[in-house]
Amino acid sequence: MSKIDPAKIWSLNYNLLMSVIAGVSPDISELGLDTKELFVLSQVEEHPYPAELAVTLSMPKPTITVYVKRLEAAGFLRREIDAEDLRRHRLQVTPAGRKVTARGLALLSEAFGARLGRLSAAEQAELRSLLEKMS
Amino acid sequence: MSKIDPAKIWSLNYNLLMSVIAGVSPDISELGLDTKELFVLSQVEEHPYPAELAVTLSMPKPTITVYVKRLEAAGFLRREIDAEDLRRHRLQVTPAGRKVTARGLALLSEAFGARLGRLSAAEQAELRSLLEKMS
DNA sequence: GGAAAATGGTACAAAATTAAATCAGTTCAA
């Protein structure tokens, strides 16, 4: 029984995620946003401020600025200055944005689901639980 | 008991990996290579040809070309034309490259290990097994 | 209260990444 090597688990996981993403991103692009934009968009409801998005997605602030600008231009997002703190921009997903998010996440679910499908339902639940503990 | 949403698991996992990477990448940079270069370098022994690396790492070929060139310039890699197929470039990790890979992966192990540490040894083994099944 | 430090966001320039086209070598089919 070999000792557990974290880096090995890490790269196994990393390669898996990247390959899933590489597989769906052409389909996601057809929805009118790219993959990273989908990630941003999908977290806006939970984290409605750019600074928060930057932290949860581990992205630099200027990167978020760019994505938000594009998402707004595409009509998936609305931006308004927060009355409580005039520095902050509160983000709102539009109906079109909600629709495209749902479609994009469905594509992702389909692709990643194909891998998850190799696990039993119990194992899937276990995986989720393990990941939650680590998050 | 909520139904399993693959996209939810996916993004949990994605955010986890990205945050781990964001945490170590300054330390890895001090070794003289950046994070992506470490990923490439760490797979060279298993996949000694650029085209193979592109597939396993889900990176475009030109991206691999750039990294390989930098790794070679840094003295971490040697390149020679394959005698069997003159189109292919067989890659060889140098002793310096091996050393820096070990250090880089140790840093990654330390950082990801901190998260893995929230799991029992049995759970860690289970996680690895689940990921292997999906890979 | 008011200056200094901190925070949210952006602009601009620089660096990283990649798509598209290309070249060289190999394979395949007639």
Place this chain on the structure above:
DNA sequence: TTGAACTGATTTAATTTTGTACCATTTTCC
């Protein structure tokens, strides 16, 4: 054979991403 199709790798040009510097607002603390 031989030439059409394919594969490995690179170049070039364009796009994406990010570091740095910055402005505006808020918070801290004397």
